[in-house]
Amino acid sequence: MNLNYPKYGWGLPVAASTYARDIDFGIRLIHYAMFAIFILWGIFFTYLLIRYRRRDGVPAEREHEHHPIKSLMPDLIVMVFEIGLIAFYAIPVWSRIKQTFPDPKDANEINVIAEQFAWNVQYPGPDGKFGKRSPDLVHFSNPIGLDRSDPAAKDDVVLANEIHMPLGKPTLIHLMSKDVIHSFFIPSFRIKQDAVPGMDIPVWVQPTRPGLYELSCAQLCGFGHSLMRAEVVVQTPADYAAWLKSQEPAPAAAAQPQNLGF
Amino acid sequence: MSSSAVAVNYPGEHSGLTNAKLGIWLFLASEVMLFATLFTSYLVIRLGSSSWPRGWEVLNVPLGTINTFVLITSSVTIILAYAKCMARDKAGFKTYMALTLALAFVFLGIKSVEWGTKFRAHHFPSTNIFFGVYFVLTGLHALHVIGGIILNSVLLFMADKHWDDPLFAGRVEAAGLYWHFVDIVWIFLLPALYLL
Amino acid sequence: MTTATAQARSPIAPQHVDVKPYMYVFAGLLCLTVATVLVSYFDWSPWLTIFIGLAIATVKASLVATFFMHLKGERVIIYGLLGLCAVFVAVLFAIPITDSQANMGRRQPIAVVVEEAKPAAPALPAKALPATP
Amino acid sequence: MANQHVSDPTEHAHASHELSFWRKYVFSVDHKVIGLQYCITAWIFLLIGFSLMMLMRWQLAFPYQPVPFLGRFLSPHLAPNGVISAELYNQLGAMHGTIMVFLGIVPLAVGAFGNYLVPLQIGAPDMAFPRLNMMSYWLYLPAGLLMLASFFLPGGAAQSGWTSYPPLADINPGQTVWLLAMVIIITSSLLGSINFLVTTLNMRAKGLTLSRLPVFVWSEMVASVLLLLAFPPLEAASILQLADRVLHTSFYIPAGLVVLGVPSTATGGGQPILWQHLFWFLAHPxxxxxxxxxxxxxxxxxxxxxxxxxxGYKTIVASMIAIGFMSFIVWAHHMFISGMAPALSNFFLVTTMIISVPSVAILTCFIYSLKGGSIRFTTPMLFALAFLPMFGIGGLTGLPLGISVTDIYLHDTYYVIGHFHYVVVTGSIVAMMGGVYHWFPKWFGRKMNDTLGKVHFWGTLLCMNGVFFPMFIQGMAGQDRRYWDPMTQLHNVPTQPLHVVSSISAWTLFLFQLPFIYNFFHSMFHGEKADNPWEATTLEWACPSPPPHGNFVKIPRVYRGPYEYSVPGAKTDWIAQDAPEAA
Structure with missing residues (x-):
């Protein structure tokens, strides 16, 4: 199967996950509102500057009464808009994206373990169980420190800088980090979450469009920050299953982290 | 010195407090935030651990308690020094101020004995996070004690020359406020580190 | 300004300060210190011990603040300042602790244990990055 | 310790003639000298921070190309063949942020303008604690120099961003000096803020009630409270991070780290997110x-x-106080995707939206103030007017960042950079440039050249927009921030040409600052003489320009509010605050 990257250009990248549209809706709505406010405001501002420029013999007019309501009027409009945004958009959508998670049974569950400067991915394999990991076992041939003596680890697949996801099924990602804080950012999926060492932060995403996507690191993580790139491959469930099967026979051949010259 | 005197240190017409007193309270407010942050960090780390050593299993509670007595007593002596200053009793002021200083040194002495014992037992800030918290918190408190010692000794030595300065009592009061604050911090450190 | 200068130059009249209340407070503080140490030896639940320990410390601190620091009868502006401080301290405590506790399930908390008399000081952590390319 | 003895001001005006050069201009305790020291030092730091950014902008606009001309002066270790390395880029980035915020704008806004103007505007002879004031400056300058010196120390300057997030900051070289310098700067700011508050609360002239204070004094007061109560948490946090680095504690380090293949020996138990809470508790105020x-x-x-x-004087003041208070409980909107418990985001989302209300109120009041006016388009006024739409853009673009859901996408992209630079550069710095033109006659008794001022204004306004507006487009396309190499990620490539626009605008912006610098120093000695050229009412204009030692020949008495312009029936269109009722 031939997979391609979407065309990246100016403006928002292709929306390729179930909640990307919700996020885009907010971004667009807020920007339309911002433009409207700014243009109306700009017209008023320009009018004031021209109308009340200094002219000889025309003194400034002091206001004799002050209506606090008048100066708070724009505030009321902004407030109503914001309350609407919070109540009907931000809180519900946030809760759907960040606070509710798919059932691991129905999801494709993976571990993503970030390091300076690579993304390691651990697939549980057919048994659906992640093998144990230990910091003491970390080696360049075993970047996540997978304990191969653990039965659950036997069929685990470990990849570097390559994530496969099936279509039509949410992927539940456990984000972890070995060293410093990284941030998991797939622009097309509108997903971003910091990977914090010592924490296991779940995020989920359900891709809607097969293809290749880009994963970048969005949190400064050292000199190789801008090189921390991974490929996200979204496949049909059949292709995904086939790919997963092809990985199984050689679980020990874990990919090397990108060599950055150190 | 002369040029600074243009700003007269008179009780503010607006706030009713002298500059020194208002200033020291503002400073203490910032110190409250400083130590509050340290306590927050301590609580976050402690409550975020699955187990935490009971302070009295590791630290020397009798010494900590004695130090508490020492510091509380020094708080009382400094307030007596202030009372003597208000009553224009210079000898009394000097006695109580010297006593305060002596108690401060006793506190630091006991503290250094405690730290020495820990070091001999190979307990360092890097040993584990409990000792990290213990050394950094007590260390910062000790720095504040040293600051108080400097402040109080300056006042003690200034007493002869500036006894008739109308601002002198205000400075003693300010130094006292600072010293009580150092005492309060210790009052919280004792249970937080040693007892709980 | 002139009035202030005049005030400043007038001789300072001795003022008598009644020290008896300070002695009562002193006695109270000593008793509370003994109490807080004694309480720590009871084997109650940790939360109760923490609560009692901090409650006693708060009482002691307020005694010092109220009497030694003359907060009793102080100007409103100082109360305002400390009130503001109290609000921010509360926020500073509440949010990070709430966050840390709410995240317990997403973290791998460790047990902090003190072993007696380690044989040698731990080696300094090798923290510096390797030499840059 | 404050002054040693008390006597009347005239005696001291006389005594000041005997001060040596060092006591008069270097280790001075006079708030005006200290204010100008702050002013010049802070502008120099701003220029340094700006230069670092101009260097970074070369890498962004023309990646892999050697820096022309300057390249050969860079250390070959950090810039092989004159090409900026990732380490150097990160150092420049971290130091740009730190210098601009902590050594540039805060000292300029509070140390320079506040120091010079607050005592004058409240009719005080000096600050409440003049020697403390001197100490603030003499802590600030060495800390700044220490920060700069870190470029030349082994390990180089800090390279973990101005936010210094651990564990990166715990393992990166160069961070120790940064932390030390920060602790000193914070101490300096703390001393300064205590001084401001005591001065404003205690030393106002007779009749100058709080409701008659100029808005500027109010703003300095609120800013001082923020410094006073928000800075200590960062000081404590910095001390803890310093302990992590120097004493090898683990306040911010969890157990089980493996850094570049080497297991860390830190015992763990700390939490990286704790630092973020403490840092942003300061950094939002x-x-x-x-x-x-x-x-x-x-x-x-x-x-x-x-x-x-x-x-709406009262609305403005109330809004400022409200902003000050609220700013302490909005900090975690910087942390929506940091791994903080997601439920907390909703709380901060709401408080963030609440804090936008007083900001909008202030802006609205400023615009309504134009209505009915007789607007003089003087150079300072041009800067003040430019502040309004520019700050407006900065504020509006804060909206999608403050809404947690849209922030998921926009966080850590160039959109954020565009947003806060609109607030701080086209907002604060533009306003403070206007402030320099406005108060220059007060400082030196001479006016700055108007033509050069207008050239400076239009050039600056256009170039600043040229620098920062493209960032919104880049952010929309998902361009990641703090990237040394803008070409490694496919989604960054299409918007990379916008970096060229930004960079060229930035370098042109520098050229447009030359007339300002020339104007400043030339007018200091050769400008048109002026005493109160703007016919302003507030108290700072009630004393001679430049004010003598001790400021006021006679301590003024205040009879009215700060802005009594165009009072019907008055002879002139302004009545000074200290003009007696009969006038």
């Missing part, structure tokens, strides 16, 4: 320290140049 005093400056300039009182 800090944003308002950067913004409020410039707002105060704008208020002064607008009232003066519209020749009418500010619209």
């Amino acid at each position: 800090e944003v308002y320290v950067l913004v409020l005093p410039p707002m105060g400056i704008v208020a002064e300039i607008i009232a003066n140049n519209t020749r009418k009182p500010l619209h």
